[in-house]
Amino acid sequence: MSKHTTITRRDLLAGAAATAIAANMPFGHARAATPVVGFIYVGPRDDYGYNQAHAEGAAAVKKMKGVKVVEEERIPETVQVAKTMESMINLDGAGLLFPTSFGYFNPYILNEAKKYPKVRFEHAGGLWTPKDPKNVGSYFGYIFEAQYINGIVAGYSSKSGKLGFVAAKPIPQVLQNINAFTLGARLINPKATTQVIFTGDWSLPVKEAEATNSMIDQGIDVVTMHVDSPKVVVQTAAKRAAMVCGYHCSQATLAPQAYLTGAEWNWTDLYPKFITMWMKGEEIPNFYRGAFKEGLIKQSPYGPKVSAEARKHADDVKAKLTAGQYVIFKGPLKDNSGKVAVASGSELIQTNATDEKLESMHFLVEGVLGSLPA
Amino acid sequence: MTTELMVADAAPGDKPAVVPRRGMIQRDAIGRAAEAVLIPLGALVVSLLLFGGFVAFAGVSPLDVYAEMFLGSFGSWFSVQNTLTLASPLVLTALCTALPAQAGLMVIGGEGAFVIGGLTAVAVGLPLAAVAPPAVVQIGMAIVGMAAGAAWIAFAGAMRHWRGVNETISTLLLTYIGIAILNHVVEGVMRDPASLNKPATHALPDADMIGNIPGMDVHWGLVYGLVFCVLAYVLFFHTTFGFSARMVGGNPRAARLAGLPVGRIILIVTALAGAAGGLAGMVEVAAVQFRASASLAAGYGYTGILVAFIARQNPLAVIPVAILFGGINASGGLLQRRLDLPDASVLVLQGIIFVVILASETLFGRFRIFRPKES
Numbered sequence: 001m002s003k004h005t006t007i008t009r010r011d012l013l014a015g016a017a018a019t020a021i022a023a024n025m026p027f028g029h030a031r032a033a034t035p036v037v038g039f040i041y042v043g044p045r046d047d048y049g050y051n052q053a054h055a056e057g058a059a060a061v062k063k064m065k066g067v068k069v070v071e072e073e074r075i076p077e078t079v080q081v082a083k084t085m086e087s088m089i090n091l092d093g094a095g096l097l098f099p100t101s102f103g104y105f106n107p108y109i110l111n112e113a114k115k116y117p118k119v120r121f122e123h124a125g126g127l128w129t130p131k132d133p134k135n136v137g138s139y140f141g142y143i144f145e146a147q148y149i150n151g152i153v154a155g156y157s158s159k160s161g162k163l164g165f166v167a168a169k170p171i172p173q174v175l176q177n178i179n180a181f182t183l184g185a186r187l188i189n190p191k192a193t194t195q196v197i198f199t200g201d202w203s204l205p206v207k208e209a210e211a212t213n214s215m216i217d218q219g220i221d222v223v224t225m226h227v228d229s230p231k232v233v234v235q236t237a238a239k240r241a242a243m244v245c246g247y248h249c250s251q252a253t254l255a256p257q258a259y260l261t262g263a264e265w266n267w268t269d270l271y272p273k274f275i276t277m278w279m280k281g282e283e284i285p286n287f288y289r290g291a292f293k294e295g296l297i298k299q300s301p302y303g304p305k306v307s308a309e310a311r312k313h314a315d316d317v318k319a320k321l322t323a324g325q326y327v328i329f330k331g332p333l334k335d336n337s338g339k340v341a342v343a344s345g346s347e348l349i350q351t352n353a354t355d356e357k358l359e360s361m362h363f364l365v366e367g368v369l370g371s372l373p374a
Numbered sequence: 375m376t377t378e379l380m381v382a383d384a385a386p387g388d389k390p391a392v393v394p395r396r397g398m399i400q401r402d403a404i405g406r407a408a409e410a411v412l413i414p415l416g417a418l419v420v421s422l423l424l425f426g427g428f429v430a431f432a433g434v435s436p437l438d439v440y441a442e443m444f445l446g447s448f449g450s451w452f453s454v455q456n457t458l459t460l461a462s463p464l465v466l467t468a469l470c471t472a473l474p475a476q477a478g479l480m481v482i483g484g485e486g487a488f489v490i491g492g493l494t495a496v497a498v499g500l501p502l503a504a505v506a507p508p509a510v511v512q513i514g515m516a517i518v519g520m521a522a523g524a525a526w527i528a529f530a531g532a533m534r535h536w537r538g539v540n541e542t543i544s545t546l547l548l549t550y551i552g553i554a555i556l557n558h559v560v561e562g563v564m565r566d567p568a569s570l571n572k573p574a575t576h577a578l579p580d581a582d583m584i585g586n587i588p589g590m591d592v593h594w595g596l597v598y599g600l601v602f603c604v605l606a607y608v609l610f611f612h613t614t615f616g617f618s619a620r621m622v623g624g625n626p627r628a629a630r631l632a633g634l635p636v637g638r639i640i641l642i643v644t645a646l647a648g649a650a651g652g653l654a655g656m657v658e659v660a661a662v663q664f665r666a667s668a669s670l671a672a673g674y675g676y677t678g679i680l681v682a683f684i685a686r687q688n689p690l691a692v693i694p695v696a697i698l699f700g701g702i703n704a705s706g707g708l709l710q711r712r713l714d715l716p717d718a719s720v721l722v723l724q725g726i727i728f729v730v731i732l733a734s735e736t737l738f739g740r741f742r743i744f745r746p747k748e749s
Contacts, residue, residue: 070711077669079662083456087707090452102572103669125571171571200557360570373562
């Protein structure tokens with residue numbers, strides 16, 4: 001019952017695919033000379049969130065000449081994504097794939113990369129290491145820089161000094177955002193607090209709405225979030241006349257008045273860049289990280305409620321971040337139980353991907369109301 | 375079930391005095407078999423036509439849709455393997471609903487048995503892998519996964535029999551508890567510290583994984599499912615126990631009056647159902663995911679309910695229906711990619727099939743062509 005080799009399988013497959021395509025000439029149009037790029041999303045691509053940010057990147061690629069884009073949405077992190085990748089490769093002739101959900105990486109992308117060494121796989125968020133196949137790349141952005149800017153704007157805009165953060169799970173990427181948002185706000189108002197509520201999963205619209213409502217009931221007047229689709233939080237906050245900072249992509253159209261600003265991915269820049277490299281036959285870096293400086297993230301335009309002072313301060317800090325001259329997690333930093341989280345003199349530099357303390361962050365800074373599982 | 379009960383209410387116009395001759399009984403059996411196959415098949419064709427109307431409404435040619443669906447599901451060897459891979463968990467999760475239905479219970483908590491089966495299988499597989507050869511690891515994982523799933527659903531069966539708790543509600547609610555336990559454990563005691571941004575357990579070693587069927591890109595889990603279906607069919611339709619279980623399903627009070635141990639039968643049937651769900655979870659971790667994480671709760675348990683209903687709760691019919699659903703899922707991608715249909719269109723098709731097949735149940739016994747003619 002051990003693992004069987006796949007050699008015969010591939011031969012069979014190639015033969016069968018050829019016969020099938022010959023037999024089905026009318027539908028056999030897939031293997032054209034035009035390079036094909038595939039995008040795979042875990043949720044709907046119009047979710048005003050994580051998936052939409054990637055789909056906007058794909059839309060930018062569609063505008064390029066000489067490349068064809070195929071997309072599939074709502075693909076769970078199961079064997080289904082493996083089959084979708086294979087189907088894109090075998091039936092559509094895709095040569096470059098962007099399976100965008102975190103859980104696609106291991107084992108699915110790593111396995112497919114071994115099976116199809118000529119196809120390039122680019123994954124958002126995974127940690128590629130030199131042990132992994134060379135035809136796999138991982139890219140991601142330190143979006144907490146933009147959450148820091150959100151925090152600065154929230155610090156200026158909040159009247160009560162009480163902020164709220166609707167979060168999915170207490171994992172490092174989410175904690176970086178909560179902490180950066182809080183530090184940004186406390187830069188302006190040292191007494192500001194951030195109430196955090198963990199819903200437990202990436203897409204739980206009912207819990208997200210309940211969390212937002214209960215925060216506003218407590219007197220919180222600016223809310224932000226890290227969930228797959230910020231839509232519910234944004235709409236609920238706007239309905240309750242609270243202000244909101246967005247995440248993943250711009251939700252300004254959902255709440256033109258209440259929307260202050262937002263932390264956005266900038267895949268519309270990155271994807272055409274990667275695809276140009278790929279079409280020219282250049283190597284896409286296997287490991288690619290960055291933030292404002294590298295153009296991987298961007299800030300939503302400020303909403304009407306943001307004061308001139310707030311805009312100026314936020315823009316100044318953003319300029320420093322873009323120049324690479326600003327560190328957010330800089331000691332001394334205490335966590336919210338009073339213990340030292342980052343020692344005096346040490347820094348968690350956001351562009352340093354190998355900084356283990358940053359990548360495995362497991363604390364809430366002073367000013368965050370909430371706790372983590374041990 | 376329906377096929378058996380039909381004898382009683384069949385053809386009210388028959389003259390009672392006529393004693394059926396041997397040839398007539400045979401023709402009756404053939405007629406009923408033909409009816410059991412042709413009516414669902416007809417319903418399927420009607421569903422596809424309705425779906426064609428739906429996509430035409432969305433501005434896409436139904437013929438293109440049918441062509442892409444065929445290509446993506448059965449049109450090539452690659453597609454067939456896709457279909458079978460996607461069908462394989464559904465075969466087992468469908469049994470989790472179909473088996474209790476034989477005893478008159480409506481269990482919809484296959485998802486819970488699935489995640490608990492997967493989680494316990496990993497919990498046992500990881501320590502076992504360090505000391506035992508792969509065959510032992512796999513058997514150990516299968517036994518534990520099945521036992522955990524069995525206990526999970528049998529608990530609902532026991533509550534139904536001895537406490538009068540509705541098993542539909544209890545199994546559904548147990549699913550939420552199961553998923554919460556899964557999340558709690560993979561984010562806590564069993565978490566691999568290296569799984570930073572997606573909490574998961576440690577991975578099972580490659581050598582202990584369930585491999586593929588030789589010559590195919592389909593893992594052995596499919597075969598486990600087929601064997602389970604056949605055994606369940608034999609058990610329920612060709613043994614005394616199965617007859618008693620179906621009698622409990624037909625009329626529990628009569629069954630009790632006849633002296634059948636209804637409680638024990640319900641426990642065994644629900645345990646078997648849970649074992650099927652648990653085995654599906656074990657296969658998912660041992661053949662596909664390598665580890666337990668929140669991704670285990672991917673909805674196979676819920677799709678299984680649909681498969682069981684369309685198979686009219688017959689363990690053998692589960693096999694073709696699961697393959698049909700595997701095919702629909704396998705072809706869904708092409709509809710999205712090539713025809714720009716939203717992903718939800720596949721759900722629409724599943725929904726149409728579900729409704730039409732259920733509606734077609736009323737057609738049984740209505741067509742004279744399936745009835746033997748009296749001379």
